[in-house]
Amino acid sequence: MTKIKLIFGFLVTLYASIPRSRAADTISANQILRYNQTIISPQETFELGFFSPPNSTNHYVGIWYKKISTGTVVWIANRNTPLTNTSGELTLTLQGVLLLRDATTGNVVWSSANSSTTSVRNPIGQLLDTGNFIIYEGDDTNQENPIWQSFDSLTDTLLPGMKAGWDLVTRMERRYTSRKSNDDPASGEFSAGVDIRGYPQLILTEGREIKFREGPWNGIRFTGAPNLRPNPIYNFTFVLNDKEIYYQYNLLSSSVFSRVVLQPNGRIERLLWIDSKQEWILYLTPENDHCDQYMVCGPYASCNINKSPVCECLKGFEPTSPEQWTVGDWSQGCQRTVPLDCGNGEGFNKYSNLKLPDTQGSWYNLKMTLVECEKMCKSNCSCTAYTNTNISGSGGGCLLWFGDLIDIRTFADAGDTLYIRMPPSELDSVENSKRSSARSRVRFIVPVAFVALIMLLTICLFCRYNRAKQQQQATYSNKFRHDPENESGDEDLELPVFGLSTILTATNNFSANNKLGEGGFGPVYKVFYHSIPSM
Template sequence: MKHGSNLITGIDRHLASWKSDDDPASGEFSDWIDTRGYPQLIVMDGGDIKFRGGPWNGIRFTGTANLKTNPYYNFTFVLNHREIYYQYNLINTSVLMRVVLQPNGSLDRLLWMDDKQEWSLYLTTQIDRCDQYAVCGPFGSCNIDSSPICVCLKGFEPTSPDQWRKTEWSQGCRHIQTLDCNPGEGFNKYSNLKLPDTRGSWYNQTMTLVECKKMCKSNCSCTAYTTTNISGTGSGCLLWFGNLTDIKRFAENGDTLYIRLSASELGTPGNEPGHDPENRSGDEDLELPVFGLSTIHKATNNFSINNKLGEGGFGPVYKAPLLRVPPR
């Protein structure tokens, strides 16, 4: 079965839960490939999102790190001008398998155990509290291995510090320094993440990451970017506008996201209270080392004319003889 949409006929195939284990009437939960932006897997509780598996990254849905190559079935995702769908196929014909949206909203993959004559849980998408939709609010990152589980991303602070201290995280985080489309703004790189909610996002499957960064930088409302396909050398462009919501950190096998920050935010250490302690080395993930404005002032002798090398399309260029690049 194709789980998704036929864009030509308008047919949309999705899963719906039973009302209860023994009542096949329609329940409260449904499972969709949401196409309002870059397509992503979502489980709805009535009109609200309960769980978001995230967009397909060329290997798996970004929020389902446990969806891996195995001896029982293979899986694929198709996205073109005709269809958008997920599909899996058994490669071991001696087993029986099914995917069920349970009456409690859990999306489970079940394997038939012939010796016990029962269905056994093989895989479930919702593993811990960080799989609850947007538990840490906008610009918050959820890590089940941390205590508390919610932290603000680097360059952000709690929107409501009092609520944050009470572990009420729904209001999320805000920029420490407001973005103003200054040429000094750049991007901080985060690794091993579940990508944010892609509703309202924009994508292009043929662009390079360099082109993607350039497009995001040129649009003042663009807040983050990444590739759409991480397989091989990577390809495609995915842009976010506005708040970044429902981010989860994985220990490994997560995606990379580049978040727009002001020049001063790029120089902010990542281990202040309320900020992500796992991103202390965030500056080391940047393509180039980042220095604070005061350091550059000192290194160039307050932009002395004696240190001016010339001028180009981005403005004057200075040498900084006193600047020391930290070892990597």
């Protein structure tokens, strides 16, 4: 018994002394990854290996979450070419290409593309904690420009840091595509990406048909996504230059997990991981109501979910088919009440709080001002509308439409402004309500202003009269105060003081002819105003 205990203790000590190794995060050239073998990112956030979906006998190479939501696949290499057995082998070649072979037949099931223009000497494949699997030159410490990366081959999930859009240098498009079903990860009918047939805009397509349009970027958000606002979960950006056009988002905290998924039913969902519940919850979806469907109301009509019916013609337009319009068939949209003739009197009416029309076939310039934009549109008879490309700050840029304006909706607020070309008569009719309101204000303001003016003039005249009277009294007082014989008198007295010579002159030397009588203070004489010197 004692010997058994000693042997058991020795084995335990020996096992404890063996260094434990964790799965590597890299794969080297000619190294083979087989079934039940995986590559794990440095912080064990993601894992790469072989998997089989529920209710399926097919096998795939994919990347999934490791720590949270174990088994939630975010990327699949061979989604359209599955393995039918577990004999698959994943190899990195000396040329820096990933190859997936069926070991039983030797056939290549899937391979990555080497986008590098330089020769490869020591390729290394690595799984990052972002979920991106990159292949890079082993001697190159800068991994910003890898030979190949899984982030360039999107499946049905848009992870933080992924770019949905275009590389204009290589003409590579990055779109994410739905699965056929939850059990079949093959490419489905729905696809989301950036449409660059005009001013770039985010669209969701079913086959070749547009199902939903998130609209162009306006410097703050996409015009058809008013709910895309700054938040504590993630930030977002849209890059548009001569090399790249793409949308991207990044999480603000490493403890938060969020992903965008294009579901098999064509619904785009932003999901958020709730650790306390151990489940993904729906955080946001860009499609919320009937007005989000593409071109519900037809040309020159706007969809307003707060009205019934939801479709209405823009001001200056009328239903193309009144009969169909009244029965709820808005597919033909609206037409101009008065056609354009490219006359000199044509101008533009302002429409606010809109989702901007479909930008296919549009033209844009990111450096022009709004005034220059209006002039350019007015000089081209084919131009039907214009607006800014950037509403942030003081605004800027120019976006022109040619032809019909389609897929417009009205928001309660946070919408964009559009300037639509109109004939002279419709410029007046659209402004009638504003002018009527202005006339009402004038009818109220003018009488009030007139009464106020009369009162002001009355006050001014009264003040002027008082000032003149005071000046007259002051002049009269000063004439007496400046008598030469009265210079020694008190200038502060209100009554004038006269010298003896002045009194003698005024009374004709106290002549009896001037005497009027006597009182308690002595004799009283009459004098004449003109007889007083200096008066």
